[in-house]
Amino acid sequence: xxxxxxxxxxxxxxxxxxxxxxxxxxxxxxxxxxxxxxxxxxxxxxxxxxxxxx
Numbered sequence: 728x729x730x731x732x733x734x735x736x737x738x739x740x741x742x743x744x745x746x747x748x749x750x751x752x753x754x755x756x757x758x759x760x761x762x763x764x765x766x767x768x769x770x771x772x773x774x775x776x777x778x779x780x781x
Contacts, residue, residue, distance in 0.1 A: 732778065735770070746770045752777055 733750035744766045746758045758769045 733774065737766075748774070750774075750777065 733748055736747040738745045742761050743759050744763045746766045747755065748770060749755045756773070758766045760766045
């Protein structure tokens with residue numbers, strides 16, 4: 728059986744990369760930067776903290 732843990736949306740808006748995450752635990756949040764690696768790092772750290780404590 729599968730459970731959806733979160734939905735992730737990655738978009739590029741002009742010179743910015745935006746990651747939007749929606750999860751049951753922490754709701755919706757958004758990360759924005761001109762550097763894709765920074766956005767992915769922020770998103771990864773947040774998700775790791777969220778699911779380590781769940």
